[in-house]
Amino acid sequence: MTLAEEAAGHWGGRVIRLIRDRENHVFEMALPEGRAALRLHRAGYQSPEAIRSELWWCAELARAGLPVPAALPAGDGALLVPLSDGRHASAIAWMEGEALGEAAKPFTRPLPQVLDLYHALGALLARVHRVTDGLVLPKGFSRPRWDLEGLVGEEPHWGRFWEHPVATPDQRTLLIRARDALRERLSGDIGLIHADVLRENVLVTDRSVSLIDFDDSGYGFRLHDLGTALVQTVQHPEHPQLRDALIAGYGTADSAMVEAFVLARTLASVGWTMPRLGPEDPIHRSHLARAEFCAGRVLTRG
Numbered sequence: 001m002t003l004a005e006e007a008a009g010h011w012g013g014r015v016i017r018l019i020r021d022r023e024n025h026v027f028e029m030a031l032p033e034g035r036a037a038l039r040l041h042r043a044g045y046q047s048p049e050a051i052r053s054e055l056w057w058c059a060e061l062a063r064a065g066l067p068v069p070a071a072l073p074a075g076d077g078a079l080l081v082p083l084s085d086g087r088h089a090s091a092i093a094w095m096e097g098e099a100l101g102e103a104a105k106p107f108t109r110p111l112p113q114v115l116d117l118y119h120a121l122g123a124l125l126a127r128v129h130r131v132t133d134g135l136v137l138p139k140g141f142s143r144p145r146w147d148l149e150g151l152v153g154e155e156p157h158w159g160r161f162w163e164h165p166v167a168t169p170d171q172r173t174l175l176i177r178a179r180d181a182l183r184e185r186l187s188g189d190i191g192l193i194h195a196d197v198l199r200e201n202v203l204v205t206d207r208s209v210s211l212i213d214f215d216d217s218g219y220g221f222r223l224h225d226l227g228t229a230l231v232q233t234v235q236h237p238e239h240p241q242l243r244d245a246l247i248a249g250y251g252t253a254d255s256a257m258v259e260a261f262v263l264a265r266t267l268a269s270v271g272w273t274m275p276r277l278g279p280e281d282p283i284h285r286s287h288l289a290r291a292e293f294c295a296g297r298v299l300t301r302g
Contacts, residue, residue, distance in 0.1 A: 007089035008038055010074040010081045023215055028094075035094040036072055037212075043087050046215065048080055049142045054214050055079045055090060056138060057192060062093070064131045067124070067210030069093045095210050097203030103232050104286075111238060113207075115245040118229075120209045121202055122249025125194070125225050128211070132192045146195050146220025151264045152182045157218075159271035161291075166284040167270075171292055178267060178295040185260050189222045197229040226250060227261025231269065234262055234294050256301065263298045266291040 004015045004027050013029040013036065020026040023045055029038040041051060055071035056079075062070035069092035071079045081089045100117060101107050107114050144150065150157040162175040194201075196216040203210045226246055233239045247258055270287050277283055 003040060003083060003085060003087070004038065007040055007081065007083055010076075010078075010089065011036065011038070011072065011091050012075060013038065013091070029091065031072075036091045037069065037094060039090050039092070039215075040083070041088045041090065041215075043085075046144075047142065048088060049140055050144070051088060051090065052080055053138075053141045053143050054217055055092075056141070057132070057135075057143075057217065058092070058214055060135055061128060061131060066127060066131060067095070067208070068128075068214070069095050069212055095203050095212050097205040097210060099200050100202040100204050100209070101199035101232070103199065111241070114238075115241055116207055117202075117204060117209055118242050118245040119249035120207065121197070121229060122226065122246040122251075124209055124211065124249075125197065125229070126250045128194065129189075129191060129222050129225075143192065144195075144216070144218035146193060146218050146224055147190055148183065148186055150218070150220065151186065151224070151268060152179045156268060156271055158268045159274050161267050161271035161274075164270055164274055164284070164288065165279070167288055171288055174292055174295050175267065175270070178263060178291070178299060181299055182260060182264055182267075185257075186221060186264060188254075188257060190219060191222060193217060193220045193222060193225045195220055195224065195228065197225050199232055202229075221261065223252070223254070223258055224261045224264065226252075226258045227263075228265045230258070230262050231265040231290075234266065234297075235290060259298055259301075263291075263294045266294045 008015050008029050013031045016028040016030055019028055023042050025040040027038040029036045058068050059070050061068045072091040072093060073079055074081050079090060083089055144157055162172055162179055194211060194214060194217050201213040229246055230243055233242050247255060270291050273284050273287055
């Protein structure tokens with residue numbers, strides 16, 4: 001019996017296929033009442049308390065009518081199940097739709113349709129933040145921090161990106177300059193955020209959008225969610241149009257601050273690669289090049 005099969009058994013389910021292998025292993029699972037997503041959580045990444053907090057938050061958002069995946073209880077009623085290898089598993093409701101896009105690939109939809117979807121995504125993020133502000137968090141609620149310290153402090157959540165071993169001396173100098181500039185610039189409302197609004201985590205059905213993968217959610221600047229939604233397009237010619245559609249849907253006009261959070265996410269992503277990818281993986285250099293490009297844009301604006 002595989003670990004995924006062991007986990008699926010707690011929900012009376014059957015594993016169909018592996019969907020994603022990043023921080024977690026995510027499987028499509030068949031249940032008697034339909035499909036679900038089965039997650040095998042990466043050991044040591046999020047604590048059991050943090051995972052339960054994420055599941056509680058998503059359940060509350062779904063109960064409020066937002067298009068996010070609600071947690072599904074196992075046969076014994078638990079939302080988080082320990083497995084034989086020490087990891088934990090959870091199951092969430094299946095969300096219909098196709099991903100808004102994929103990293104490093106052009107959009108398959110016409111640009112006017114994509115702009116409509118980014119406007120809808122901005123409106124959805126505003127709803128998520130607004131509904132969240134009305135919740136009373138349970139005792140013991142725990143999530144990572146994407147505040148100033150978590151992004152550009154001495155020990156950022158995803159690591160000291162300015163020390164990336166593949167970075168050239170000039171790149172390291174620029175990364176430090178960008179870090180120091182963002183320490184002075186980043187500001188705004190702080191609350192619970194998704195923190196990973198990549199195109200793969202936005203599902204599209206007709207002209208509506210939904211959000212999945214709250215694994216990196218935590219306390220952070222609200223506009224950081226908009227920055228993460230734009231980080232994959234920052235080097236594309238349609239970036240300004242996508243940014244304007246997103247912020248219009250969200251209800252802000254502070255494009256300069258949103259661009260600062262785009263830079264913050266490119267820097268964080270450089271740190272993310274260090275412990276996760278092999279030394280020869282080309283993503284190291286592509287993430288460094290993207291951060292260098294973004295820093296050049298943001299820092300020259302003063």
